[in-house]
Amino acid sequence: EVRLVESGGDLVQPGGSLRLSCVASGFSFSTSDMNWVRQAPGKGLEWISNISSSAISTFSAESVKGRFTISRDNAKNSLYLQMNSLRVEDTAIYYCASGASYFRHWGQGTLVTVSS
Amino acid sequence: DIQMTQSPSALSANVGDKVTITCRASQGVRNWLAWYQQKPGGAPHLLIYKTSTLESGVPSRFVGSGSGTEFTLTISSLQPDDFGTYYCQQHYTYPWTFGQGTKVDIK
Numbered sequence: 001e002v003r004l005v006e007s008g009g010d011l012v013q014p015g016g017s018l019r020l021s022c023v024a025s026g027f028s029f030s031t032s033d034m035n036w037v038r039q040a041p042g043k044g045l046e047w048i049s050n051i052s053s054s055a056i057s058t059f060s061a062e063s064v065k066g067r068f069t070i071s072r073d074n075a076k077n078s079l080y081l082q083m084n085s086l087r088v089e090d091t092a093i094y095y096c097a098s099g100a101s102y103f104r105h106w107g108q109g110t111l112v113t114v115s116s
Numbered sequence: 117d118i119q120m121t122q123s124p125s126a127l128s129a130n131v132g133d134k135v136t137i138t139c140r141a142s143q144g145v146r147n148w149l150a151w152y153q154q155k156p157g158g159a160p161h162l163l164i165y166k167t168s169t170l171e172s173g174v175p176s177r178f179v180g181s182g183s184g185t186e187f188t189l190t191i192s193s194l195q196p197d198d199f200g201t202y203y204c205q206q207h208y209t210y211p212w213t214f215g216q217g218t219k220v221d222i223k
Binding site for chain 1: 148150152154158159160161162165171203205207208210211212213214215216217
């Protein structure tokens with residue numbers, strides 16, 4: 001069974017930092033590109049970052065470029081998102097999802113709330 | 117960025133009805149278009165990719181078609197479990213972008 005389990009979501013003040021994690025099992029994580037996709041409360045889906053299977057390349061949406069960093073540890077079957085300079089508009093459920101361009105497997109999400 | 121626009125934003129239909137959702141791209145995405153279903157409180161679930169390729173385990177009543185800038189998702193015979201919000205997503209070029217969603221209710 002494929003599982004993606006996110007963690008690390010929390011309430012944080014504007015300007016603060018947070019690190020999200022996603023642990024994968026049930027599929028070949030080390031050969032899969034991975035992504036973070038977020039969903040603001042009551043809103044639609046927004047892709048924010050992608051990392052290749054070997055971590056050689058990463059891509060990010062303009063909305064998070066320079067503030068968020070995606071990384072991975074294939075030995076630990078883990079994906080990460082370092083989030084700095086958080087803004088109120090970053091409040092969302094953050095999903096990790098597998099796939100190079102479309103998203104086959106999704107986690108259940110972790111909630112990040114940015115508020116003073 | 118490529119803007120994806122879905123219509124309608126919401127619909128209500130009876131079990132057994134044929135349902136069609138349209139997705140339009142602001143520029144051509146060839147046939148690189150995916151569809152997802154999301155139920156309340158849950159994560160999205162991949163239904164179709166590359167316009168018409170059905171993901172493993174997805175019922176054959178879900179049919180995708182189109183090319184270029186206009187695409188459709190058809191549910192040939194709506195079932196009670198088909199409620200939720202449907203999203204299209206272009207997987208042609210970065211940044212990957214989604215439509216705003218179409219909420220489907222069962223009458």
